[in-house]
Amino acid sequence: xxxxxxxxxxxxxxxxxxxxxxxxxxxxxxxxxxxxxxxxxxxxxxxxxxxxxxxxxxxxxxxxxxxxxxxxxxxxxxxxxxxxxxxxxxxxxxxxxxxxxxxxxxxxxxxxxxxxxxxxxxxxxxxxxxxxxxxxxxxxxxxxxxxxxxxxxxxxxxxxxxxxxxxxxxxxxxxxxxxxxxxxxxxxxxxxxxxxxxxxxxxxxxxxxxxxxxxxxxxxxxxxxxxxxxxxxxxxxxxxxxxxxxxxxxxxxxxxxxxxxxxxxxxxxxxxxxxxxxxxxxx
DNA sequence: ATTATGACCTGTAAGC
DNA sequence: TGCTTACAGGTCATAA
Numbered sequence: 349x350x351x352x353x354x355x356x357x358x359x360x361x362x363x364x365x366x367x368x369x370x371x372x373x374x375x376x377x378x379x380x381x382x383x384x385x386x387x388x389x390x391x392x393x394x395x396x397x398x399x400x401x402x403x404x405x406x407x408x409x410x411x412x413x414x415x416x417x418x419x420x421x422x423x424x425x426x427x428x429x430x431x432x433x434x435x436x437x438x439x440x441x442x443x444x445x446x447x448x449x450x451x452x453x454x455x456x457x458x459x460x461x462x463x464x465x466x467x468x469x470x471x472x473x474x475x476x477x478x479x480x481x482x483x484x485x486x487x488x489x490x491x492x493x494x495x496x497x498x499x500x501x502x503x504x505x506x507x508x509x510x511x512x513x514x515x516x517x518x519x520x521x522x523x524x525x526x527x528x529x530x531x532x533x534x535x536x537x538x539x540x541x542x543x544x545x546x547x548x549x550x551x552x553x554x555x556x557x558x559x560x561x562x563x564x565x566x567x568x569x570x571x572x573x574x575x576x577x578x579x580x581x582x583x584x585x586x587x588x589x590x591x592x593x594x595x596x597x598x599x600x601x602x603x604x605x606x607x608x609x610x611x612x613x614x615x616x617x618x619x620x621x622x623x624x625x626x627x628x629x630x631x
Numbered sequence: 632a633t634t635a636t637g638a639c640c641t642g643t644a645a646g647c
Numbered sequence: 648t649g650c651t652t653a654c655a656g657g658t659c660a661t662a663a
Binding site for chain 2: 467
Binding site: 350351354382406421422423424425467469470485519521528529530531597621622 | 655656657659
């Protein structure tokens with residue numbers, strides 16, 4: 349479930365197993381995911397030490413000790429799991445290889461990092477750390493919603509002249525990077541804004557309120573991801589499995605959570621994707 | 632330039 | 648039990 353909070357949860361789960369560790373072996377089991385892997389990816393990863401794991405939007409960036417950075421995107425169905433940590437913080441044993449285990453990193457501490465992605469919408473690339481911001485996939489991204497570059501003035505300017513529904517505009521990664529279908533729906537519910545409203549028709553006050561609302565939704569989700577991380581350490585090594593109690597997402601026909609409302613949550617299609625909202629509370 | 636649509640893939644659940 | 652259909656957390660290329 350990779351939107352920003354899930355990717356951040358995965359990053360936090362991977363970091364203690366990967367940071368400061370050398371990659372002894374990289375198994376690359378197919379030539380591509382969404383795009384071809386970079387040339388000689390397995391060889392370029394082997395014997396490299398991961399200096400640190402970063403996140404930019406929905407991308408995980410692993411800075412290596414040779415000036416290259418491994419870029420990872422989980423797409424729709426990508427998972428990264430840790431197994432076999434010798435300290436016993438993760439799994440005791442390595443599970444049997446699964447279908448769609450496309451890349452497996454064997455770390456010097458005995459941990460094994462497995463990238464599994466049935467739909468193969470994910471991606472990996474290698475880029476120069478020093479110029480990472482100029483990478484084709486990263487250079488087009490808008491500000492981090494939890495960063496200093498995301499503020500009222502930015503959203504106001506981003507919404508100006510945008511006649512599309514605010515739902516679609518918030519999904520545009522150039523406007524703000526890291527939101528996906530779930531958290532846009534949830535943020536608009538909390539902000540009381542109809543997803544159908546034109547972005548350029550939203551009042552100044554409500555645009556201003558949207559900024560802290562988005563931050564709050566994401567921060568709460570990251571917190572909840574943190575708790576599922578603790579489960580993962582005790583359990584089966586599954587990482588990025590995120591449970592959350594949503595107000596609207598996936599709740600079509602169920603009663604609105606707003607006290608005294610109870611109206612049925614609606615599901616509509618916008619730009620080909622499901623939108624969930626309460627027609628009573630969101631105007 | 633903005634906007635909407637199809638495309639990329641597989642797996643799962645629901646309906647008949 | 649089978650078969651068919653709808654749908655899924657993303658985002659890129661294309662065309663209107």
